[in-house]
Amino acid sequence: MPAKIIDGKAIASEIREDIKREVDAVKKEKGIIPGLAVVLVGEDPASQTYVRNKEKACQKVGMYSEVYRLPAETTQEKVLAVVDELNQNPKIHGILVQLPLPDHIDEKAVINAINPDKDVDGFHPVNVGKLYIGDPGFVPCTPNGVIELLERSGVAIKGKEAVVVGRSNIVGKPVAQLLLARHATVTICHSRTSDLASHTRRAEILVVATGRAKMITGDMVKEGAVVIDVGVNRVDGKLVGDVDFDAASQRASAITPVPGGVGPMTITMLLKNTLQAAQ
Ligand code: NDP
Numbered sequence: 001m002p003a004k005i006i007d008g009k010a011i012a013s014e015i016r017e018d019i020k021r022e023v024d025a026v027k028k029e030k031g032i033i034p035g036l037a038v039v040l041v042g043e044d045p046a047s048q049t050y051v052r053n054k055e056k057a058c059q060k061v062g063m064y065s066e067v068y069r070l071p072a073e074t075t076q077e078k079v080l081a082v083v084d085e086l087n088q089n090p091k092i093h094g095i096l097v098q099l100p101l102p103d104h105i106d107e108k109a110v111i112n113a114i115n116p117d118k119d120v121d122g123f124h125p126v127n128v129g130k131l132y133i134g135d136p137g138f139v140p141c142t143p144n145g146v147i148e149l150l151e152r153s154g155v156a157i158k159g160k161e162a163v164v165v166g167r168s169n170i171v172g173k174p175v176a177q178l179l180l181a182r183h184a185t186v187t188i189c190h191s192r193t194s195d196l197a198s199h200t201r202r203a204e205i206l207v208v209a210t211g212r213a214k215m216i217t218g219d220m221v222k223e224g225a226v227v228i229d230v231g232v233n234r235v236d237g238k239l240v241g242d243v244d245f246d247a248a249s250q251r252a253s254a255i256t257p258v259p260g261g262v263g264p265m266t267i268t269m270l271l272k273n274t275l276q277a278a279q
Contacts, residue, residue: 003227003252006153008145012264015148019271020061026278027062034278035064036094036120036270037086041079041105042072047098054096057267063274064091076105080113087115094120094274120273123170131177138273143174145265146207146228147182153254155205155226157182163203165189165196165216165242171209171230179205196220206252208242218247227255230262 026032036058040051051067058065068082079101086095095118101107111119116126122138130137150157162184166172172188180186189199191210200206200220208216209230221227221243231242241258249255256262 003249004153004254005249006149006226006228006254006256006261008149008256008261008264011149011152012145012268014152015265015268016057016061016271019268019275022275022279023062026275032093032278033062033064033091034094034274035066035092036096036274037066037068037089037092039068039070039079039082039086039095039097041070041074041098042102044100047100051098054267054270057271058274061271063271066092072102074102074105076109079105079110083110083113087113087118092118093277094118094270096121096270118277120270120277122174122273128169128174131174134181138276139178139269140170140174141266141269141273142171142209142230142262143178144269144272145262146175146230147178148265148269149228149256149262150205150226153226155254157184157205160184160204161187161202162205162207163187163189163199164207164209165200166207166209166211166230168209175207175209175230179207210242212242213240214242214244216243216248218244218251221248221251223251224253225251227252228262229256229258232258232263 038051055065086092095114097110111123116124119127119138122140127137162179164172164176167188167190176186176188187199197220201222205226207228213233213235227248229241229243233240239259
């Protein structure tokens with residue numbers, strides 16, 4: 001039987017409705033308008049699109065947003081000064097610095113300068129540490145979106161064999177940590193894993209975030225597995241995931257499409273974190 005499609009667009013829009021209601025409540029009860037500041041350095045077209053989408057998403061749920069568009073040649077000192085100003089700004093509850101930054105700017109220095117209480121991307125070492133020790137903090141948006149998709153689709157995580165392919169700091173590692181915190185038995189695979197298929201074939205929950213188009217073929221998927229494809233790759237002008245969707249959906253019990261799976265969840269989780277920061 002073909003897999004159930006996990007509709008990220010529909011789930012994201014449900015969550016955004018809830019967020020909108022909560023934003024209204026915070027405004028009424030506390031007189032606070034949750035505010036997000038986005039800092040964009042340079043003219044990278046993909047980053048410009050992401051930032052525009054974040055701005056629009058904020059407006060739609062009634063949040064306040066500010067975008068700082070700085071030229072590519074902006075010095076690191078200037079970027080740090082902007083971050084410092086935003087750390088002090090009472091109208092701003094969440095700060096996001098759009099990555100990647102130009103080569104002459106030290107990304108770590110900029111992320112470390114964000115007040116951890118306003119770090120809605122969840123990349124500051126304080127929030128990374130909290131995630132690892134199980135303390136409440138900001139969780140990175142895409143990994144948080146992966147977990148929401150599983151939970152809202154009624155997938156039980158506890159006791160499951162989960163395999164995460166990819167170990168980046170922004171997707172693979174935090175996804176693995178969140179699954180572990182929900183009592184899955186977690187294996188993390190990467191480019192040096194030998195016999196990747198032997199791991200993926202054991203996975204009852206398979207999360208793939210490699211940026212390699214269709215690298216997970218149908219025969220690498222366990223019968224009945226739940227497959228979450230984080231990858232976004234452009235092939236012949238079309239967006240495809242890291243999983244061969246047509247083949248995998250013949251074996252999986254549920255699967256996310258690309259586009260329309262994890263993608264719509266990322267900005268939604270950013271809104272959720274900004275609301276949390278304001279609350
Ligand atoms: P990175 O390039 O930072 O990390 C990729 C990871 O995949 C690395 O850990 C790498 O291993 C591993 N990998 C690469 N090739 C293989 C292979 N052949 N076998 C096993 N593992 C492999 O990517 P990101 O984590 O930032 O992103 C991953 C994908 O998710 C991309 O397509 C990106 O566009 C997408 N993405 C989507 C988002 C969304 O909102 N939907 C948000 C963020 C990312 P190693 O560490 O050994 O190099």
